[in-house]
Amino acid sequence: MLGDEAFRLAKEAKDITSSHIPAYNEEQVRLVTQETRYLWTRIEEMVAGFGSQGASQDLGFGEGESQGLGFGQHESQAFPQKSLAAAGDEAMASGEAQAEDAHGQTSLYVLTVGRNKRCLLAYHHRRMAFLRSLLWTLHLAPSLVPAELSQRLSPEEQNFAREYARLNAAYRDAVEEQLCPADSLDWTANGEIPPRDLFVEVRVARDCGEIVTENGVVNLQAGTQHYLRRSDVEHLLAIGYLVHINPL
Amino acid sequence: MAGAGYYDIDDILAVQERVPCVLRVDLDGLGSAGSGGSSKVHRNSRWALPLWMADRLNEEDYVDMGVSPVFSKRANRMYVASPESIQLRAVSQHFYQFGLHLGDLVPDIPHVLRDMYMQRVQRIARIAQQGHNVESLDFVQSLDKTEANMLRLCQQAQGSIADWQQNKAYTLGRAPTIP
Numbered sequence: 001m002l003g004d005e006a007f008r009l010a011k012e013a014k015d016i017t018s019s020h021i022p023a024y025n026e027e028q029v030r031l032v033t034q035e036t037r038y039l040w041t042r043i044e045e046m047v048a049g050f051g052s053q054g055a056s057q058d059l060g061f062g063e064g065e066s067q068g069l070g071f072g073q074h075e076s077q078a079f080p081q082k083s084l085a086a087a088g089d090e091a092m093a094s095g096e097a098q099a100e101d102a103h104g105q106t107s108l109y110v111l112t113v114g115r116n117k118r119c120l121l122a123y124h125h126r127r128m129a130f131l132r133s134l135l136w137t138l139h140l141a142p143s144l145v146p147a148e149l150s151q152r153l154s155p156e157e158q159n160f161a162r163e164y165a166r167l168n169a170a171y172r173d174a175v176e177e178q179l180c181p182a183d184s185l186d187w188t189a190n191g192e193i194p195p196r197d198l199f200v201e202v203r204v205a206r207d208c209g210e211i212v213t214e215n216g217v218v219n220l221q222a223g224t225q226h227y228l229r230r231s232d233v234e235h236l237l238a239i240g241y242l243v244h245i246n247p248l
Numbered sequence: 249m250a251g252a253g254y255y256d257i258d259d260i261l262a263v264q265e266r267v268p269c270v271l272r273v274d275l276d277g278l279g280s281a282g283s284g285g286s287s288k289v290h291r292n293s294r295w296a297l298p299l300w301m302a303d304r305l306n307e308e309d310y311v312d313m314g315v316s317p318v319f320s321k322r323a324n325r326m327y328v329a330s331p332e333s334i335q336l337r338a339v340s341q342h343f344y345q346f347g348l349h350l351g352d353l354v355p356d357i358p359h360v361l362r363d364m365y366m367q368r369v370q371r372i373a374r375i376a377q378q379g380h381n382v383e384s385l386d387f388v389q390s391l392d393k394t395e396a397n398m399l400r401l402c403q404q405a406q407g408s409i410a411d412w413q414q415n416k417a418y419t420l421g422r423a424p425t426i427p
Binding site for chain 2: 001002003007010011013097100103104105107108109111112115118119121122125126200230234237238244
């Protein structure tokens with residue numbers, strides 16, 4: 001049935017949880033856009049057919065009015081449905097049931113195009129939201145995205161990640177210049193949970209090399225424990241290289 | 249139920265549910281083999297269309313939309329009679345959202361939905377607090393997506409309380425998105 005391909009995309013979008021994202025289904029997206037383009041050419045053909053039936057209305061491509069029970073206000077296409085029905089009345093008056101069929105068919109195609117569009121947009125929107133929250137947990141360092149995750153992203157999405165981080169950095173720099181030229185702000189610190197301790201006890205799970213702290217250089221070798229300033233190691237905790245040990 | 253926006257995936261899935269319709273015109277592309285092809289459905293025949301299609305075509309008078317069997321009079325009576333024993337997942341995975349969309353058509357639906365939800369949600373909260381046992385397994389398996397989500401949230405909240413009591417609430421962990 002029309003719209004089934006798009007529905008498959010919607011189901012895939014549903015699969016995205018906070019910890020898992022399926023691979024970008026380029027094939028499915030291509031199928032849906034193909035179907036949509038095909039339908040649109042059919043719609044244009046059929047509309048051209050209406051015009052030649054003597055209906056003197058100018059079916060321009062303005063913004064359609066939104067009808068409906070409050071779901072999908074944007075689902076009505078750039079195609080005035082009312083003038084379609086009006087043209088239908090004229091056709092009925094001339095006794096052409098076939099014309100009515102054509103109008104119904106066109107209506108159906110228009111609805112499907114809207115539906116496809118909605119599914120495509122929702123799919124990409126969901127993925128983008130996932131990516132954005134991922135970036136913030138990684139403290140806006142797209143290079144820290146694990147390889148297996150970035151494999152599942154399309155090249156456009158990876159590009160988005162880089163550009164988003166870059167934009168944020170540029171904004172932060174501009175703000176810092178204005179407000180506090182001497183210091184550097186950490187924008188990615190979690191704003192909702194206030195930090196409890198200034199220093200945290202951590203054990204190293206994976207080799208991180210060396211990090212620079214206020215008290216000098218610390219060598220983070222796997223298996224060692226350290227008592228470090230929270231702000232220095234927060235990003236390593238987020239990606240699991242360090243494990244926070246909570247003293248009881 | 250979360251706001252049904254344009255981008256809301258749950259809403260998109262919910263309006264895919266089918267409703268029985270009677271076609272007023274011949275329509276193409278409704279067969280299961282994809283768009284086009286020789287699968288033309290003729291006027292005055294019955295066909296089950298997804299709600300997103302049926303609703304708009306109904307407004308244009310190209311089809312006559314009927315009430316889905318999910319909310320038929322008999323079904324509604326059953327829901328009112330014994331809300332906790334209905335297998336909602338078998339009836340419709342998006343029972344509540346679908347019902348909300350149909351709410352304008354059948355005036356009973358909002359009351360039916362509300363009563364069902366109120367009864368079942370109490371049981372859900374009880375299960376979340378007291379934990380699963382064998383009896384509640386059937387019930388848990390019969391929840392639709394909205395209710396299952398609610399159960400998950402309740403269980404999460406319970407877990408957070410335990411964590412906080414054991415002083416684990418402030419442990420910094422790895423982000424859930426990282427495998």
